[in-house]
Amino acid sequence: MxxxxxxxxxxxxxxxxxxNRSSRVDPQFLGMYxxxxxxxxxxxxxxxxxxxxxxxxxxxxxxxxxxxPVAVAGVNTAILLSSSLTMHWALVSAKAGxxxxxxxxxxxxxxxxxxxxxxxxxxxxxxGWSPQDHSQGTIFYSLTGLHGAHxxxxxxxxxxxxxxxxxxxxxxxxxxGVEVPGIYWHFVDIMWVFVFTALYLL
Numbered sequence: 001m002x003x004x005x006x007x008x009x010x011x012x013x014x015x016x017x018x019x020n021r022s023s024r025v026d027p028q029f030l031g032m033y034x035x036x037x038x039x040x041x042x043x044x045x046x047x048x049x050x051x052x053x054x055x056x057x058x059x060x061x062x063x064x065x066x067x068x069p070v071a072v073a074g075v076n077t078a079i080l081l082s083s084s085l086t087m088h089w090a091l092v093s094a095k096a097g098x099x100x101x102x103x104x105x106x107x108x109x110x111x112x113x114x115x116x117x118x119x120x121x122x123x124x125x126x127x128g129w130s131p132q133d134h135s136q137g138t139i140f141y142s143l144t145g146l147h148g149a150h151x152x153x154x155x156x157x158x159x160x161x162x163x164x165x166x167x168x169x170x171x172x173x174x175x176x177g178v179e180v181p182g183i184y185w186h187f188v189d190i191m192w193v194f195v196f197t198a199l200y201l202l
Contacts, residue, residue, distance in 0.1 A: 026176070028176055028180050029176075029179075029180065029183070032180050032183050032184060033183075035184075036183070036184070036187050039150070039187070039191075040191075042146070043143075043146065043147075043191060043194075043195075046139070046142055046143050046146060047143070047194070047198065049139055049142075050139050050143065050198060050199075053135055053136070053139060054202075059135065059136065060136075061136060061202075062136050062140070063129075063133070063134040063135075063136040063137065066127075066128075066129050066133075066134075066136070066137070068127075068140070068199065068200055069123060069126075069127075070200045070201070072119065072123060073123070073196060073200045074196075074200070075119075076116055076119045076120065076123075077192065077193070077196050079112055079115055079116050079119070080112070080113070080116045080188075080189055080192055081189055081193075082112055083108070083109045083112035083113050083116070083185070083189065084185065084186055084189045086105045086108040086109045086112060087105065087106075087109045087182045087185050087186065088105075088182070089101060089104075089105035089108075090102050090103075090104075090105025090106045090108075090109060090178055090182070091105075091175070091178050091179055091182050093105055094165075094170050094171075094172070094175040094178045094179075095172055095175060096172065097171065097172045099165070099168070099170075102165055102170065102178065103162070103165050103166060106158060106161050106162045106165050106178070107162060109158055109185065110155060110158040110159065110162055113151055113154060113155050113158065113185070114155060116151060117148060117151050117152065117155070120144065120148055120151075121148075124141075140199055143195050143198075143199060144195060144199065147188070147191060147192055147195050150188050150191070151188055153184075154181070154184055154185050154188050157180075157181035157184060157185075158181055158185065160177075160181075161177055161178055161181050164177050165178070
C-alpha cells in the first residue's frame with residue numbers, strides 16, 4: 001500500500017524540481033537590474049573613447065568648423081527629464097489603483113519620449129556633418145545614437161504598457177508591467193544626463 005502511494009506521488013510530479021530562489025528580488029526586477037548593469041558597461045566603453053580623445057589626445061570639441069546645438073539639446077533634455085516625472089506619476093497611480101492617472105502618466109511618458117527621439121533625429125539631419133567626417137563626429141553619433149537606440153527600446157516597452165493599461169491589466173497588487181519598464185526608462189533618462197553633459201556642455 002505504501003509503495004503504491006509513493007509510486008502515485010512520483011507519477012504526479014513531472015519535469016525538473018522547482019528552482020531554488022536564493023534571491024529575494026523578483027526575477028523580473030533582477031533581470032532588469034542585471035541588464036542595466038551590462039548597459040552601463042557598454043556606455044562606459046564609449047565614454048572611455050570620448051575622454052581618451054579629449055583628455056589624452058587633447059583634440060578640440062567639437063571638431064573645428066562644426067557646431068553642436070546646445071540650446072535645442074537643452075530643451076530636449078528638459079522634455080526627457082519631464083518624462084521621468086510622468087512615469088513616476090503612472091507608477092504611483094498604479095499602486096493606488098487610480099487607473100485614469102496611470103493611463104495618463106503612461107501615455108504622457110510615451111509621447112514625451114517620442115518627442116525627444118524626433119528632435120534628436122531632426123538634429124542629425126540639420127547638423128551638416130556625419131560620423132565619418134572626423135573622430136569627434138564618430139564619437140558624437142555613436143554615443144547619442146546608442147542612447148537613441150535605448151530610447152527606442154524604452155518606447156516599445158511603454159507602448160506595451162499603454163496597451164495593457166488600457167485593457168485593465170494592472171492593479172495595486174500586480175503592477176510589475178508598469179514598474180519594470182519604469183526602471184528602464186529612468187535609467188535611459190539618467191544616462192542622457194551624462195551624455196548631454198559630456199557632449200554638449202563640457
